[in-house]
Amino acid sequence: MTNRILIYLSLVVLFTACTKSSENNFAEEALSYCHTQTLKSIAQLKSRPDFSYHMMPRNILKNETEWNLRKATKEEWTAGFWPGVLWYDYEFSKDENIRAEAEKFTASLEFLSHTPAYDHDLGFLVFCSYGNGYRLTGNPVYKEIILKTADTLTTLFNPIVGTLLSWPREVQNRQWPHNTIIDNMMNLEILFWAAKHGENKPLYDIAVSHADVSMQHHFKPDYSCYHVAVYDTITGEFMKGVTHQGYSDASMWARGQAWAIYGYTVCYRETNDPKYLDFAHKLADAYLRRLPADKIPFWDFDDPAIPNAPRDASAAAITASALLDLSDFSKDDKKQEYSTAAAEMLRNLYTQYRSKHINPSFLLHSTGHKPANSEIDASIIYADYYFIEAIGKLALRSSKL
Ligand code: GLY
Numbered sequence: 242m243t244n245r246i247l248i249y250l251s252l253v254v255l256f257t258a259c260t261k262s263s264e265n266n267f268a269e270e271a272l273s274y275c276h277t278q279t280l281k282s283i284a285q286l287k288s289r290p291d292f293s294y295h296m297m298p299r300n301i302l303k304n305e306t307e308w309n310l311r312k313a314t315k316e317e318w319t320a321g322f323w324p325g326v327l328w329y330d331y332e333f334s335k336d337e338n339i340r341a342e343a344e345k346f347t348a349s350l351e352f353l354s355h356t357p358a359y360d361h362d363l364g365f366l367v368f369c370s371y372g373n374g375y376r377l378t379g380n381p382v383y384k385e386i387i388l389k390t391a392d393t394l395t396t397l398f399n400p401i402v403g404t405l406l407s408w409p410r411e412v413q414n415r416q417w418p419h420n421t422i423i424d425n426m427m428n429l430e431i432l433f434w435a436a437k438h439g440e441n442k443p444l445y446d447i448a449v450s451h452a453d454v455s456m457q458h459h460f461k462p463d464y465s466c467y468h469v470a471v472y473d474t475i476t477g478e479f480m481k482g483v484t485h486q487g488y489s490d491a492s493m494w495a496r497g498q499a500w501a502i503y504g505y506t507v508c509y510r511e512t513n514d515p516k517y518l519d520f521a522h523k524l525a526d527a528y529l530r531r532l533p534a535d536k537i538p539f540w541d542f543d544d545p546a547i548p549n550a551p552r553d554a555s556a557a558a559i560t561a562s563a564l565l566d567l568s569d570f571s572k573d574d575k576k577q578e579y580s581t582a583a584a585e586m587l588r589n590l591y592t593q594y595r596s597k598h599i600n601p602s603f604l605l606h607s608t609g610h611k612p613a614n615s616e617i618d619a620s621i622i623y624a625d626y627y628f629i630e631a632i633g634k635l636a637l638r639s640s641k642l
Contacts, residue, residue, distance in 0.1 A: 268636035271591045274603070275629045276334040279326065281601035282308065283342060294345045297323045300609065301600045301620040308601070313349040318362035321350060322626040325369035329629045332377055333636070340377075347374050347383075354389040361407040363394045364428025369626060372431065384438060391435030391444055394428065398447050401477040403454040404470075405447070419472040422485070423459060423497045426452070426504025433511040445511075452508045456520055458482070459501075464527035465493035465542075466501045486610050492543035495556035496608075498528045503563035509570055521567055522575060528560060529582055535593065536586045540608035540617075551617050554594045555607040555624035561586040562631035565638065580638075587631055596620055603628050 285307060286292055297320045298308035313320040327343035330336070347370045353363060367390040375383040397405040399419050406412075407422040429448040436445035458479040459470045467482030467490065487494025502524045509517035531542045537557045544550040561583040568579035596602045602620035609616025 267588060267591065268632055268639055271587070271632045272333045272629070272636055274591070274595065275625075275632065276330055276336070276339075278596065278601050278603050279330045279334075279339065283339075285601055286310075295349045297346065297349075298602075298622050300616050300622065301596075301602055302616070303618045306600045315353060315356055315359035318360075318365055319622050321366040321369040322622040324350070325373050325626050326622070326629055328370070328373035328377055329626075329633055332373075333629075333633055343374065347371060351386055354386040354393070356393070358393045358396050358409075360409060361394065361397060361405050361422070361425045361428050363390050364431040365623075366390075368428075368431040368434070372434065387431065388435050388439040388441075391431050391439070391441075394432065395444060395447055398451075399472075399474065399477075400450075401474070402472040403450040403477065404472070405451055407469075417469065417471045418474040418480075421451070421455060421459070421470045421472070423455075423466045423468055423470075423504075424500045426455065426508075427500050429504060430507050430511075433507070448508070449512065452505065452517065456505075456516075460524075461491070463493075464523045466497050466524075468494055468497050484612075486612060488541035488544045488611075492541050493527070493531070494541050495528075495538040495553045496540075496559065498524065498542075499556040499559035499563070502528060502567070503559055506563045506567045506570070510566065518567075518570055521563075522571070525560075525564060525567060525579065529578075535589045536582065537589055537594065537606075540611050544611075551608045551611065552594075552606045553608040554590055554604045555621055555627065557586045557590055557594075558604065558624050558627035558631055561590070562627050562634065565631060565634045583631065584635060587628075587635055590628060591632075 282298060295313050296310040297313050299311040299319050300309050301307065311317045311320065324343055324346040327339055327346060331339040331343050350366055350370050353367055367387060371383045371387050374380065375387060399406055402419050404421040405425055406419055407425045408420050411417045411420050429451055432444045432448040435441055460466050468484045468487050470482050471480045472478065473480055483490050484494060487497060502521060505517050505521040505524060509521060532538055537552050537554060539547050539550045540553040564579040564583035568576050571579060590604060594604050594606050596605050599605065600620055603625040605620055606618055607621040607624040609619065609621055611617060
């Protein structure tokens with residue numbers, strides 16, 4: 242080997258080591274930031290006269306500094322994210338006080354395991370809280386609660402359509418006989434988990450059926466998704482695809498697409514069926530190719546007000562978390578492309594979107610429900626949940642390199 246080749250190889254090794262170490266430092270630094278913010282949030286919650294372990298942080302609106310709380314009820318779909326944030330923070334900080342808080346907030350959701358299903362959000366509610374709690378503690382009581390909740394969720398399954406009914410309340414309200422929303426893809430994970438841990442194959446079959454039917458009807462030719470797919474309850478036929486939280490029926494609502502990318506990535510992980518991997522690639526590519534330069538999407542890719550439309554940091558965090566897994570399952574160029582994109586999204590969220598001293602959340606600039614003029618340019622708890630989840634994945638990857 243000539244000296245020149247040796248020098249070249251040494252430089253490549255040095256460059257790779259520096260890149261990995263900087264990625265590692267950034268992820269470790271971000272986890273430490275999350276821990277500091279979590280401690281601030283706990284202190285803020287406990288200083289309030291209305292403090293209770295049943296009251297969950299939901300959002301901090303623009304120009305506010307305090308969490309707005311929501312009671313953990315079956316209607317409050319976000320109530321599992323704060324316990325989930327605490328579990329992740331406990332996982333990375335090893336702070337036993339955080340674990341104690343996680344246990345107490347999580348316990349407020351136990352009622353869901355013996356309450357009839359209000360809607361599909363049982364997965365978000367119970368898997369982000371009890372699911373992470375079980376993963377970290379192995380508490381057998383948690384396992385039973387997850388299994389019972391998964392059974393409850395299946396009561397929404399319509400075998401004629403082949404999907405879960407997402408919003409029973411909208412059957413009458415909007416005349417959407419059997420409606421399935423794209424967010425529901427996220428709630429298949431609890432079914433896959435329960436099928437495995439409860440030896441309950443029908444739950445696996447329901448999750449697969451939901452994913453397959455949705456794959457057939459819930460997407461447009463450009464691989465953007467509808468928010469809502471409406472089916473005929475009697476014939477099972479697909480009637481129409483519409484939006485609820487997006488700009489229009491034809492547009493790409495950023496968080497909806499993020500749920501879809503994440504959901505189909507989980508389907509591949511749980512089934513090993515390559516059709517889900519291929520589909521997740523198509524959904525991710527449709528999203529990635531339309532991102533602005535900093536890789537944080539506007540709330541809807543087709544809002545004509547862009548570039549003066551609000552961003553959605555939550556969609557970026559959800560997508561980054563999904564892309565890190567999708568990268569692990571992919572080969573060659575795709576593997577690199579997804580992992581580089583995810584790291585860039587997370588780095589930009591951390592450097593440009595974090596709440597720092599403004600408020601105790603992790604991130605600013607999420608959009609909840611733009612058409613309803615609700616939670617615009619706000620800190621929202623699910624953005625924090627997927628941010629810490631994704632940062633944790635990045636830190637783990639960096640430490641293994
Ligand atoms: N699951 C409702 C939303 O994404 O806003």
